[in-house]
Amino acid sequence: MGVDVDFVAGVISFVLTLMVLSYLIGDNPLYRIAVSLFVGASAGFIAMTVTEWLWNYWVKSVILGPETGPAQRLLGVMPLVFGLTLLFKFSRRMAKLGNLTVAYLVGVGTAVALVGIITGTLLPQVRAAGDVTGVGTDAGQWVNGLIMAVGTICTLLYFQFVARRRPDGEMVRPLPLRIAALVGQGFIVVALAALYAGAIVAGLSVFAGVTEGFVVQFLP
Numbered sequence: 063m064g065v066d067v068d069f070v071a072g073v074i075s076f077v078l079t080l081m082v083l084s085y086l087i088g089d090n091p092l093y094r095i096a097v098s099l100f101v102g103a104s105a106g107f108i109a110m111t112v113t114e115w116l117w118n119y120w121v122k123s124v125i126l127g128p129e130t131g132p133a134q135r136l137l138g139v140m141p142l143v144f145g146l147t148l149l150f151k152f153s154r155r156m157a158k159l160g161n162l163t164v165a166y167l168v169g170v171g172t173a174v175a176l177v178g179i180i181t182g183t184l185l186p187q188v189r190a191a192g193d194v195t196g197v198g199t200d201a202g203q204w205v206n207g208l209i210m211a212v213g214t215i216c217t218l219l220y221f222q223f224v225a226r227r228r229p230d231g232e233m234v235r236p237l238p239l240r241i242a243a244l245v246g247q248g249f250i251v252v253a254l255a256a257l258y259a260g261a262i263v264a265g266l267s268v269f270a271g272v273t274e275g276f277v278v279q280f281l282p
Contacts, residue, residue: 079269187214213249220246 081096144166150159187210219242225233235243 076273079273083269212245216242216246217249218246219243220250 078096078099081092084090085093144163147160147163150156151164219239222239222243223235224239225235227233
């Protein structure tokens, strides 16, 4: 009599889900075992994927490929050189050799993040807040646009720290900026609360789906 692989996988997934949720009652060995298994499996999968990618794509295609030119081979070797220089960060004497790679990564990452924020978040919000085309006389749409504009402006002003120094040396924000920052703080609290509630609902939905699937499929 063969072993039902689907049944074993369902039991393991259900047990691991319960072990992770046991963290709700506090840190315990069951939760640590589940997290360790997840981290180990993820690390093994990433190592296997990176190794396969390095050999099959990078080495065979980019570096040793018959149709690869000298310039393409040079560009293919550069990531390896950058990666090797990062290993020098483990040494106190040779850590400076990896600063160039770190600076390159930070610069590229910052540039990509800024471009994404500006073109993907700020500009669409500005267009949506200022676009009144087709709104008509619907008061609800006007109110929504006004709330979005006020929330965006006040949230940005919350992160501004323009202040003046009092005679006693204390730094005080101007009153309008303090009021705007307080409103922006309220919008941030509401947004974080909505995200947290969404995360809780998503986790409960996953748990309910796993439990229902286990009960329906594997229990008589």
